[in-house]
Amino acid sequence: MITGAFFLLALFVLPMWNITLEAPQYPDSIGMDIWINKITDHNPNDIKNINLMNHYVGMKPIPEHMREFEIFPWVIGVMSFIGVAIGFIGKKNLYLAWFIVMIILGAAGMYDFYLWEYDYGHNLDPTAAIKIPGQGYQPPLIGRKEILNFTAISRPMSGAYFLFAGILMSLFAYFISKGEELKYEKEEAI
Amino acid sequence: MKTKIKFIASGILLVTIMAVLGCTTQNNGSGALSSNVAERAYVAPGEHDEFYAFVSGGFSGQLSVYGLPSGRLFRVIPVFSVDAEKAYGFNEETKPMLETTFGFIPWDDSHHPDISQTNGEIDGRWVFINANNTPRIARISLETFETEEIIEIPNSAGNHSSSFVTENTEYVVAGTRFSVPVPQQDISIDEYKSNFKGAISFIGIDQESGRMNLDFQILMPGFNYDLAHPGRGKSHGWMFFSTYNTEEANTLLEVNASQNDKDFIAAINWKKAEEYIQQGRFREMETAYAHNVYDESTHMATSTIKRTVKVLDPAELPGLVYFLPTPKSPHGCDVDPTGEYIIGSGKLSAALTAHSFTKMLDAIENERFDGEAYGVPILNYDDVVAGVVEQAGLGPLHTEFDTEGNGYTTFFISSEVVKWKVGTWEVVDRKPTYYSVGHLMIPGGNSRKPFGKYLLAMNKITKDRYLPTGPELTQSAQLYDISGEKMELILDFPTVGEPHYAAGAPADLIAPRSKKFYELDDNNHPYSIKNESEARVERDGNVVHIYMSTIRSHFAPDNIEGIKVGDRVYFHVTNLEQDFDVPHGISMIGANTSELLIMPGQTETFVWEPKKVGVWPFYCTDFCSALHQEMQGYVRVSPRNSDIELSWSLDGE
Structure with missing residues (x-):
């Protein structure tokens, strides 16, 4: 349980998500890495080049500041701290509670990510040079999607894997400790 | 059925003879005519050559x-x-x-x-x-x-x-x-x-x-x-x-x-x-x-x-x-x-x-x-x-x-x-x-x-x-x-x-x-600018320096007024792009020199000495993007004794 909670801290040093754009004119592809507190170039100048390309269809530049960048580190920090604390307390039901809260928070995070993607792909500048009626530019939440001449690929990165592992470990911890308790109860029954 | 087999057999024989003959001709003939010679010099579309030759x-x-x-x-x-x-x-x-x-x-x-x-x-x-x-x-x-x-x-x-x-x-x-x-x-x-x-x-x-x-x-x-x-x-x-x-x-x-x-x-x-x-x-x-x-x-x-x-x-x-x-x-x-x-x-x-x-x-x-x-x-x-x-x-x-x-x-x-x-x-x-x-x-x-x-x-x-x-x-x-x-x-x-x-x-x-582009941060050209907000025009007597930038698909500034006949105008143009194979070009109507072809991160300069009063256009000479044809601007040239102040803008700003 404690290890799992510590795994969350990996998000402070590892990127969480990646969106890559592929097209013949970009043989090296261009992409951005999403962290809990920032968005960075996958390769130097990628965000500049994504913005340059997207401005033709009126998409907003990739934000340097978002409200989420301030909230997420706190959420992850606090949840990690609580996780460690309940690990020391050692109450199995608290493990399950932490697991459920993390699943809810994770789902909320993904929903928030979706909302941003929707806005990014649909809230277009009315003065854009290229307008294609009915065309949205929203990147996929996860997986591949063709957007005009680009293939957009959205996938978790190492930070997210640590997050998943941490959450699963809490569930694992819950089952292990439950097993021990059952055994104990059975012995008592005998 | 038998005739069919015979037919096929004689067919095979004929092909063999032809192949042998073909080989002989190939050996005797000039190298360039033999069939697989073309393949040896052929590099398929998208493939790279094995050697560079500097001729x-x-x-x-x-x-x-x-x-x-x-x-x-x-x-x-x-x-x-x-x-x-x-x-x-x-x-x-x-x-x-x-x-x-x-x-x-x-x-x-x-x-x-x-x-x-x-x-x-x-x-x-x-x-x-x-x-x-x-x-x-x-x-x-x-x-x-x-x-x-x-x-x-x-x-x-x-x-x-x-x-x-x-x-x-x-x-x-x-x-x-x-x-x-x-x-x-x-x-x-x-x-x-x-x-x-x-x-x-x-x-x-x-x-x-x-x-x-x-x-x-x-x-x-x-x-x-x-x-x-x-x-x-x-x-x-x-x-x-x-x-x-x-x-x-x-x-x-x-x-x-x-x-x-x-x-x-x-x-x-x-x-x-x-x-x-x-x-x-x-x-x-x-x-x-x-x-x-x-x-x-x-x-x-x-x-x-x-x-x-x-x-x-x-x-x-x-x-x-x-x-x-x-x-x-x-x-x-x-x-x-x-x-x-x-x-x-x-x-x-x-x-x-x-x-x-x-x-x-x-x-x-x-x-x-x-x-x-x-x-x-x-x-x-x-x-x-x-x-x-x-x-x-x-x-x-x-x-x-x-x-x-x-x-x-x-x-x-x-x-x-x-x-x-x-x-x-x-x-x-x-x-x-x-x-x-x-x-x-x-x-x-x-x-x-x-x-x-x-x-x-x-x-x-x-x-x-x-x-x-x-x-x-x-x-x-x-x-x-x-x-x-x-x-x-x-x-x-x-x-x-x-x-x-x-x-x-x-x-x-x-x-x-092979270098892909020049780092903008490493550009130490004395007349370079690192972003559009630095774009400006300065006058020193009859010498005018335009600090201009290019990025898909516009110049900054793209409207300039206050230039006079007899001025010596330096266009110092920095290409703000940071991706490979995105040069921009520029030339001015009547300029007595060549275009510029500016690589990403680079600054180049051409001189223009306006001789005629009027409003004169310049444009991007390298097909840079979907809106390349929109990448253009104007310079207003006034008579030598005019008192029009120097001004410049991009999209009215």
Whole structure:
């Protein structure tokens, strides 16, 4: 349980998500890495080049500041701290509670990510040079999607894997400790 | 059913016979006609060539970059001639590159590219090339494929036996074709003999930056110095120069310089020269030559005049130079990969002479000399010759080598390439060229480590070889596959200008280091701007500086007012892009100069002197993006006495 909670801290040093754009004119592809507190170039100048390309269809530049960048580190920090604390307390039901809260928070995070993607792909500048009626530019939440001449690929990165592992470990911890308790109860029954 | 089988059987038989016949025709026919020959020169769309070939442009003054085996042209690197397409010699940044002590010279005749080497192997850092007419040597970066430096060679005229690189790129040598009075003076041409000298220059190379410095010159007798080759391995430390006109004629050379049965290959011990320099046994001579350097960080060139050169006199310095008698006005002077044999190609002869370096050292040690010329000992032909390739062809010019111990020599008069065995001096194969071949190039074939595989023959005339284009026909190169015992012609391709020589290198030595774009943060051009908010216009008297930026798909600023007739307007344009292959261009209506073609992260400048009142447009000249055609702007030009204030904007801001 404690290890799992510590795994969350990996998000402070590892990127969480990646969106890559592929097209013949970009043989090296261009992409951005999403962290809990920032968005960075996958390769130097990628965000500049994504913005340059997207401005033709009126998409907003990739934000340097978002409200989420301030909230997420706190959420992850606090949840990690609580996780460690309940690990020391050692109450199995608290493990399950932490697991459920993390699943809810994770789902909320993904929903928030979706909302941003929707806005990014649909809230277009009315003065854009290229307008294609009915065309949205929203990147996929996860997986591949063709957007005009680009293939957009959205996938978790190492930070997210640590997050998943941490959450699963809490569930694992819950089952292990439950097993021990059952055994104990059975012995008592005998 | 049986008949059917018979039919099939006879069908198979027929196919077999046809195949056999086909093979026979293939073997007998000219290489270029056989079917799989095309495949060997074919590089499929999207695929890369195996080798780079840097082919000189001769009277175009430039250096072309081709792929081998496809013969596809990738780029023409401007070196000694202005290039309006790339603004070379037109923009303010590169004008100093073409400055000389004779002033700005917009053209030259580029001859012999040579790639830098380490331990006698091609290393792909730089390529050097000589200007023949107004003597200069240029250094081209193989990261940016741009000319980075040009140094003028004083006391030289017709800088032909240049620009050849020593084993570790210690020096690039430059030898004079014409002998001239040194220093120049107003004397009768009839006073040629003994008054004219031939300067051989040793240009030291800084191993980090590649910067060139004219370390010293050797003032040789007044012959013509034609080509040169550095010693390799055991002969490292020596440089060999072919000479002609040892008759020292100064008129009707075609007759008067062709009388001696033998001219010389001059063997220069440059390690000895270094010792003499160390000992101070040189003369510091007053002279003047331009040294032009392009700085990648400021994206600008500067030209400075240097005033002195150290001069060595071989008559006073024993052991510095020896003459090896070599038949009939040798052109090529080539050293095999082991460094043992020095091949002299007597261009008026039918044979090829191979001198032995070991025998040469032995003769020198035992002082077996056959007289001297202007104080330089002449060795005995029989003491130094190792072998002769007899009746190889007519008019041998130039030799390179493969990995299997074969030499390949071009024959101008008999128009062919001849393959022969080093050591046994037997002719192995010969193939015609179309027509009148000059030099040839095998990638690495002039170094200790040839790569073999292909031979590029560079022809002087093409006659009926291509579709005609009026009286002026294309120049051409021909590619031979030399991987087998017999050479096979696999490709003809046209070249830019006249290809005098080429240098080849495996693509994987150069391609991975090729620069993609310039870092904007590293741009130290004094008039660069790093983002649009810095865009502005400043006036200083009648001089106006426009600090402009480009990014897809607009200029900033794109509306400028307050310019007046008689102003001198500098457009300093920075390309803010940071992705590869996104240049922007710009030109102004009526500008008396070329466009600019600005690479990402780079700043370039052109001058415009408005002559007419009105509103005048400028636009992007490189199709940069979907909205390239919208990438444009206006400058309002008012009368000289107008009081309209300077103003500028982009989208009204």
